[in-house]
Amino acid sequence: MKNILEVREIRKRFGSKQVLDGVSFSVPEHCVFGFIGRNGAGKTTTMRAVLGLLRTDGGEIEVCGEPVRYGAVPESGLIGYLPDVPEFYGCMTAPEYLRLCGEIAGIERSALKTRCSELLGLVGLEKERHRIRGFSRGMKQRLGIAQALISRPRLLICDEPTSALDPVGRREILEILRTAAEQTSVLFSTHILSDVERICGRAAFLEGGKIVLTGSMDELRAMRSDTDLALTLSDPADTEKVTAAFPQASLSDGRLIFPKASEKDCAALMAFLAEKMIPVTRLERHEADLEDLFMEVIGK
Amino acid sequence: MRGFAVFFVKELRELLRTKRLLILCCLFLLFGIMNPAVAKLTPKLIGLMSEELAAQGMTVSAVTVTSMDSWVQFEKNIPFALIILLIMFSGIYTFEYSRGTLIPLLTKGLSRAAAVLSKCAVVMLMWTGGLALCFGLTYFYGDFYWDNSAVHSLFFAGFCWWLFGLLMIGCVVFFSSFAASSAQVLLGTGAVYFVMLLAGMYGRAKAYLPTRLCDSLSLFRGDLHPSDYTAAAVVTAALTAALILAALPLTKQRQI
Numbered sequence: 001m002k003n004i005l006e007v008r009e010i011r012k013r014f015g016s017k018q019v020l021d022g023v024s025f026s027v028p029e030h031c032v033f034g035f036i037g038r039n040g041a042g043k044t045t046t047m048r049a050v051l052g053l054l055r056t057d058g059g060e061i062e063v064c065g066e067p068v069r070y071g072a073v074p075e076s077g078l079i080g081y082l083p084d085v086p087e088f089y090g091c092m093t094a095p096e097y098l099r100l101c102g103e104i105a106g107i108e109r110s111a112l113k114t115r116c117s118e119l120l121g122l123v124g125l126e127k128e129r130h131r132i133r134g135f136s137r138g139m140k141q142r143l144g145i146a147q148a149l150i151s152r153p154r155l156l157i158c159d160e161p162t163s164a165l166d167p168v169g170r171r172e173i174l175e176i177l178r179t180a181a182e183q184t185s186v187l188f189s190t191h192i193l194s195d196v197e198r199i200c201g202r203a204a205f206l207e208g209g210k211i212v213l214t215g216s217m218d219e220l221r222a223m224r225s226d227t228d229l230a231l232t233l234s235d236p237a238d239t240e241k242v243t244a245a246f247p248q249a250s251l252s253d254g255r256l257i258f259p260k261a262s263e264k265d266c267a268a269l270m271a272f273l274a275e276k277m278i279p280v281t282r283l284e285r286h287e288a289d290l291e292d293l294f295m296e297v298i299g300k
Numbered sequence: 301m302r303g304f305a306v307f308f309v310k311e312l313r314e315l316l317r318t319k320r321l322l323i324l325c326c327l328f329l330l331f332g333i334m335n336p337a338v339a340k341l342t343p344k345l346i347g348l349m350s351e352e353l354a355a356q357g358m359t360v361s362a363v364t365v366t367s368m369d370s371w372v373q374f375e376k377n378i379p380f381a382l383i384i385l386l387i388m389f390s391g392i393y394t395f396e397y398s399r400g401t402l403i404p405l406l407t408k409g410l411s412r413a414a415a416v417l418s419k420c421a422v423v424m425l426m427w428t429g430g431l432a433l434c435f436g437l438t439y440f441y442g443d444f445y446w447d448n449s450a451v452h453s454l455f456f457a458g459f460c461w462w463l464f465g466l467l468m469i470g471c472v473v474f475f476s477s478f479a480a481s482s483a484q485v486l487l488g489t490g491a492v493y494f495v496m497l498l499a500g501m502y503g504r505a506k507a508y509l510p511t512r513l514c515d516s517l518s519l520f521r522g523d524l525h526p527s528d529y530t531a532a533a534v535v536t537a538a539l540t541a542a543l544i545l546a547a548l549p550l551t552k553q554r555q556i
Contacts, residue, residue, distance in 0.1 A: 051407055053556060071412070071552050081407040087399045089310070091317035103306045105408040147404050 002029050004155045004185040005050065010059030011209075012045055019045050021209030022059070027155070027202070032181045034196035034203035035189040036294065041206045043189040044084060047157050050187075051081055064154055077105060080148030080184070084159040086140050090133030094125045094143050097132060098150060105151040119146040123176055138169035145176055149184070156186045162195050174199050193290040203290075205297045212297050220293060228286040229258035229266055234279035245272055261285075303414035304421075307405075311422040320388060321426075327384055328430035331377045332437025339369035340445060367442035368520060371451050374438045375516040381434060382427070382465050386489060389423045390472060391482030397556055398480070412551045420473045420544060427465045431458065452522040460513035460529060467510050467536045468493070470543035477550035510536040 005027040012020040019042040027033040037043045048054040050061055052068050061068040063078055088097050095116055102112040120126040123142035128135075132143065141161055148156055158177065162170040170192075177186055178199050190196060196203050197217070204214035213220065232255050233239060242256055243249050246269065249256045258265065266285065273280055315321040343363040346353075353359075393416070396402045402415060435458045442448045468489060475488035496511045506512060512532035518524040 053403065053406070055555070077409075079407060081404060083400055083403055085400070086404070087401045088404075089314060089401060091314055100306065100310055101404065101408055104303055104405050104410045106302060144404075151408060 003027060004029050004031075004064060005187060006060075006062040007046070007050065008060045008062075010046070010049055010061060011057045012042070012049065012054070013057055018209050020049075020056070020059075023206065023209070023211055024059075025204045025211050025214050027185050027187050029185055030181070031201045032177065032186040032188060032199050034200035035187055035206065036191065036193065036196060036203055036290075037189070037206035038191060038298065042209060043206060044159055046206070047081075047159050047187070047189060050157060051079060077151035078154055080151070080153035080156045082141070082144040082148045082156070082158040082161055084161075084163070086144035086147075088132045088140065088143065088147075091131055093131055094120060094128050094135075094146070097143065098146060101147045101150045107151060115150060119149055122146065122149075122179065124172070138165050138172070141165065141169070141173055142176065145173070145180065149180055153184055156180060156184045158186060158188045160189055160191070162190065162192055170195065193294055197290055205294065207298050213293070220290065223293060227261065229261040229269065230282075230284040230286060231256040231258070231269070231280065232282040234281050238278045241276060241278065242272075301414075303410045304418045307410065307415055308418040308421060311419055315422065315426070324385065324388070324426055324430055325433070328381055328433045329437070331381050332434040333441075335373040335377060335434075335438040336370040336441035336445060338373050339365050339367075340441075342369065365446070366450055367446035367448050368451050370438055370442050370446070371454070371457075371520050372517065374434070375457075375514075375520075378431070378434065378461055379514070381430065382461075382468060385423075385427060385430065385465075386468055386472060387486065389426070389469075390485045390489070392419050392423065393473070393476035394479060394482050394485060397554070400556075402556060406556065412554075412556075413548050416473065416477070416547055416551050417544075420469065423469050423472070424466060427469060428462065431462050431465065451520045453519040453526055456526045456529070457516040457519045460516065460519075460533065463533055463536050463540075464510055464513040467540045467543075470540035473547045474543040474550075477547040477554060507531050508535050510539065 003026040007026065008024050009022045010020055010024075011018070011022055023042070023046055025033075025035075035043055035046070045054060049056045050063065050068060052070055052072050055070040066078070089100075092100070098116040098119060099112060102115060103109075107115060117126065120128075123146045125139065125142055125146065128139070132140070135143065141164075145156075145158070145161070148158070156177075161177070162173050165173060174195060177188065180186065181199070188196075188200065200217060202214070202216050203220060204211045206212070213223075215223075231242070231249075233242070236254070239251065239256065243251075246256075246258065249258050251257075258269065261269070270283070272278075312321075343365055346363050396415075402410075405415070406412065439448060439454065442451070448454060471489040471492050472485055475485040479485045479488060493511075496509050499505050500509050500511050507528065508531045510532055512529060513536060515524070519526070519529075
């Protein structure tokens with residue numbers, strides 16, 4: 001599969017802080033790529049470098065095979081960008097702002113009108129006639145996506161588009177991104193892991209200035225295929241019997257936790273409980289998610 | 301060029317919607333009317349005060365007002381109008397950079413040079429229009445009440461102020477290319493003016509300094525002739541162009 005974005009060994013230092021220390025990853029065509037990292041990990045720095053808005057100290061970036069240079073305007077229509085806190089000209093209305101963006105991107109006047117209505121419909125702002133000054137954060141975020149898509153970019157870069165939104169706003173933005181992804185590749189930075197699980201096909205973890213883990217969602221989930229078992233006994237007096245047979249189990253909040261237990265381990269435990277006639281209140285399998293993986297990656 | 305035109309229209313629309321255009325019009329209109337009004341009212345004011353002045357032992361004889369008094373007011377008032385204009389536009393660049401409103405447009409292909417030049421053109425247009433309004437009103441009332449022909453080199457004096465205003469706008473453009481706030485831009489622009497004043501203390505430099513263009517009174521009275529301002533005008537024009545041209549690579553290097 002052809003890669004839309006190639007980032008190779010980029011480095012960036014701010015004063016004494018090495019923010020990016022050899023970041024490398026690639027985004028394939030028609031993929032929603034989750035770019036995961038803690039606050040301050042360097043996600044925004046990486047994205048601004050991809051846009052040519054930030055001078056890196058080393059490394060290479062290519063968008064659709066074209067090298068990105070600092071200060072150089074990207075080829076019109078190649079990249080759409082939604083900043084983390086999008087700011088617009090408050091005295092304009094949403095259609096006026098989209099027209100401004102379209103005119104700068106060089107879209108034909110006749111095609112621009114249709115494109116603006118299309119995008120306003122996509123983000124649900126078609127009936128909004130107020131000036132942007134009065135827009136809520138969610139509305140600004142939606143307008144941000146519309147302006148980023150105006151020139152049908154090959155790559156849409158969204159910097160934490162859902163971080164500051166309430167659950168309803170988040171869901172709406174994710175749905176819009178999912179729809180947008182049918183036509184473009186999306187690089188989507190966040191620290192909200194459930195959002196990544198919901199819409200991304202691939203993801204990368206940025207930690208300590210490096211990509212510590214990257215792969216498809218299935219590959220990432222497979223890295224944590226071992227799940228934990230949590231056993232709550234009806235009679236706490238039976239705890240010793242169980243721990244004697246399963247020394248790896250540890251007691252936590254009145255529950256016995258069996259770390260990294262496979263399906264076979266689970267069956268063995270159930271057979272033991274049945275054989276010894278030990279009454280059980282609850283037996284849970286805790287599926288590992290991205291959050292566990294994230295915690296593991298950042299060493300917490 | 302497309303980016304320049306689109307951004308220029310956006311700037312004008314913003315000026316209109318934020319009422320800044322209206323405020324500027326009122327400002328220059330007010331100064332334009334004030335110049336002849338103050339001159340016209342001076343004899344009446346002195347007449348009203350004559351009794352009080354007589355009590356203090358001062359005799360007031362008949363005061364004759366000519367259009368020269370109105371143009372003297374013009375020379376006194378126009379610097380204030382220019383300062384207000386510079387304050388109003390001191391954040392025109394830094395505000396965009398700090399808020400990040402320019403970023404979406406830059407990623408769509410707008411060149412930084414087009415953004416810098418279109419904003420500069422808008423401010424220069426405002427100064428040109430405002431000065432023309434103020435000058436026009438002073439000229440009209442000067443002719444209506446008195447006779448402008450008594451005052452020398454009127455239009456050249458207006459041109460000198462226009463050129464000096466462009467230089468100050470050039471300073472705003474230049475300092476905005478690396479300053480972090482509008483206060484820093486104003487400070488830099490003020491510093492340039494202060495340095496020119498200091499340099500003016502050296503007699504020989506006076507004829508070449510842009511501050512010479514602000515001396516309209518010598519022109520009005522005929523003490524100096526337009527040819528005495530040529531060197532200063534050339535220096536001012538060259539300096540303005542240099543400041544604006546220098547702002548382009550500096551803005552390109554700026555981290556936005």
